[in-house]
Amino acid sequence: ETGVTQTPRHLVMGMTNKKSLKCEQHLGHNAMYWYKQSAKKPLELMFVYSLEERVENNSVPSRFSPECPNSSHLFLHLHTLQPEDSALYLCASSQDETWAIEAFFGQGTRLTVV
Amino acid sequence: TQLLEQSPQFLSIQEGENLTVYCNSSSVFSSLQWYRQEPGEGPVLLVTVVTGGEVKKLKRLTFQFGDARKDSSLHITAAQPGDTGLYLCAAPMDSNYQLIWGAGTKLIIKP
Numbered sequence: 001e002t003g004v005t006q007t008p009r010h011l012v013m014g015m016t017n018k019k020s021l022k023c024e025q026h027l028g029h030n031a032m033y034w035y036k037q038s039a040k041k042p043l044e045l046m047f048v049y050s051l052e053e054r055v056e057n058n059s060v061p062s063r064f065s066p067e068c069p070n071s072s073h074l075f076l077h078l079h080t081l082q083p084e085d086s087a088l089y090l091c092a093s094s095q096d097e098t099w100a101i102e103a104f105f106g107q108g109t110r111l112t113v114v
Numbered sequence: 115t116q117l118l119e120q121s122p123q124f125l126s127i128q129e130g131e132n133l134t135v136y137c138n139s140s141s142v143f144s145s146l147q148w149y150r151q152e153p154g155e156g157p158v159l160l161v162t163v164v165t166g167g168e169v170k171k172l173k174r175l176t177f178q179f180g181d182a183r184k185d186s187s188l189h190i191t192a193a194q195p196g197d198t199g200l201y202l203c204a205a206p207m208d209s210n211y212q213l214i215w216g217a218g219t220k221l222i223i224k225p
Contacts, residue, residue, distance in 0.1 A: 040123065040217055042214070042215040042216060043157075043204075043215040045212055048212075056212065102159045102162070103157075103159070103213070105158070108156050
């Protein structure tokens with residue numbers, strides 16, 4: 001099993017659809033993250049979970065809803081998205097949520113909103 | 115506002131050439147990380163530098179943290195097509211536990 005696995009790898013959805021992104025980590029880490037990566041822009045941290053508790057929510061619109069049922073799984077539920085939400089969504093995990101700790105990333109989900 | 119600026123944004127060179135990319139800020143950081151992201155993959159950590167003036171080597175890659183801990187550089191010697199990718203720098207914010215990220219340097223090494 002690879003360290004951090006994201007599914008699906010690619011997703012095309014209409015603005016009225018509801019979909020979910022899934023992330024699973026097999027590293028025994030306590031912290032998990034959702035990032036948004038758009039072309040030529042820095043990675044944008046969306047959510048941070050530590051021991052299944054949300055510790056950061058960076059003013060993300062409510063059309064993005066995270067869920068962390070346990071320390072190995074993280075979901076991002078999507079509904080009524082906008083075309084500008086099209087991007088690469090990356091999940092990451094680390095031993096804990098303190099800085100300077102190596103983050104391990106999944107391969108990402110390439111999301112296109114039409 | 116703490117920012118990391120990476121330059122150049124894009125670099126395309128021939129195999130065998132040397133190159134340097136930069137990560138600059140007006141802020142002082144306690145540490146700085148470099149990641150490489152290959153097409154279709156997530157970023158992978160290459161190195162963390164912690165001490166001002168520190169130099170770390172990873173095969174043909176040499177990383178340097180500025181004396182004032184405001185900037186960093188990555189030098190690649192005799193670049194190879196396998197070095198192609200997006201090089202990202204990241205550093206921890208003062209105010210919380212988040213990393214801030216540069217926008218990256220997209221590097222293409224032509225055979």
